[in-house]
Amino acid sequence: MEAIGIDIGGTSFKIGLVDGKGKLLDSFSYPVDHLKNQEDQINELGEKINDFLQKKEIGKSEIIGIGIGCPGSIDSSTGFCDYSNNLKWSHLNVCGILARITSIKCRISNDANVACLGEVKFGVARKYKNVVMLTLGTGIGSGIVIDGKLYEGNQGKGAECGHEVIKMNGRKCTCGRRGCFEAYASATALIKDTKAKMRKHKDSLMWDYVKQDIESVGGKTAFECAKKGDKAAIEVRDRYCFYLAEGILNICSIFRPECIILGGGVSNQKEYLLNNLVPLLEKANYGFGLGPKVEILIAELGNQAGMIGAASLLF
């Protein structure tokens, strides 16, 4: 049996056909038409799925369901996207509309949740049952799997580890609170900190790296220049890893999961990120001294994570 996994992003929808082993068999994508109203965006999605299945000569009875990963505040128990800032959706009956048009049952969850579930069922965390995933991107998304199942909180409003305050009265966060983890350890925060450091260090290699254009600074600028020994870049890297370690240690105290998976843009630094992060975690005795080690893993499903993770809601 196969499932359809849909990765809803701010600019495009990706639709994949995924088998029971988490293998992506086929896929297509198309750009979001923001001129359409929100219901029509889902109508269009349903029709494209119908067309796809017809073209590929796949009967609907062969599909066990459609899984959807969607940014924003998702209530999986009702199938609604309650609110999505990226998509400008609110109170949208995603599953209801899509199931009506495709006649296939649908499940939906937050994009970070499905990414986590995908890694547990088919990716780097296959051997674990209690897992937290952090996606280090524009913000910090998180997914929590307990005893092999997604934990989403009441009406899907939990699993927002990015919005734990790690510094009371600290940096302003987009959520309205001050000092949230994501205000320090998201890619956005890293880029801000990189730019601030560059402004203070006009001789930093980072200026050459971005061809003197500070607007070209990205999440890897500091990491790449730190690798070359640039002192200012090393300071940015170390401070970023300290922030990330503080948030991760909190998750260790609260969940003591078997592993924590890092995904999102910053995690592309892979081993280099781990080499700078893990010693900080090991140094914090409470987190690691008395209890079992928490494995820190890099997500492995990559660009397909959204579709495979969404499909994993059905398996």
Add this chain to the structure above:
Amino acid sequence: MEAIGIDIGGTSFKIGLVDGKGKLLDSFSYPVDHLKNQEDQINELGEKINDFLQKKEIGKSEIIGIGIGCPGSIDSSTGFCDYSNNLKWSHLNVCGILARITSIKCRISNDANVACLGEVKFGVARKYKNVVMLTLGTGIGSGIVIDGKLYEGNQGKGAECGHEVIKMNGRKCTCGRRGCFEAYASATALIKDTKAKMRKHKDSLMWDYVKQDIESVGGKTAFECAKKGDKAAIEVRDRYCFYLAEGILNICSIFRPECIILGGGVSNQKEYLLNNLVPLLEKANYGFGLGPKVEILIAELGNQAGMIGAASLLF
């Protein structure tokens, strides 16, 4: 059927006979003999249970099991107390020894965990399935119930919400990290802050309240004097509630439980604590604006919470 619930404290052991509705039918207690080695302390406990059952003419087949709530780091999957600072125990096979002597099966968990489970099964949170409890005492203990079951983390090393850092590089915590929630919002922290404020405000009513003896300051000093309008006490109360709110809001972001239960000494302020705390939670839009409200409840099992909670491991 009945269960035996054991509340292991730093100075005494309390043993209760609890029925399937969480009612304490009978109980006894005795002081811990710290001169005995740790195994002999458990041997003695087992013999006292045997004597108790014999005296009351209760057959062992009538007892479905023994539940134990124990401070420290408990691995419920092995039945060991891995480490307890209060009791000076380490690597102690509590369940194994006790089951051998009593011939009754035993289950053990951390004291804050069983307090939470007791409140969910028999106390204030009976109608909820996803619950976090915070015990505001010497430290901040916490218990997490997910889908009606205790979540303890790998080898029982999770559920330490008191050791989430809410202020990076903040106050030193006994765990070795800096800025932990319990370094700000435990009764111990409240007492420290109360004393510090009194030293700065020699005219505060709090001096009269403790009869000029600063060593008599307790967790209720600031609250009781705030009720009488003392300005310095009100400042201590408000700062304490701010700290507590920050930690609670983090738990809302991460778990979005149906309710959070407050227990421990500070929670004896009941409605007065809630009246000062809940407005801060409601003001934080992220926590409460978009999602369902998280009920903040005061624990209701009181002094019997330890025994009833421990027994609830069996029901």
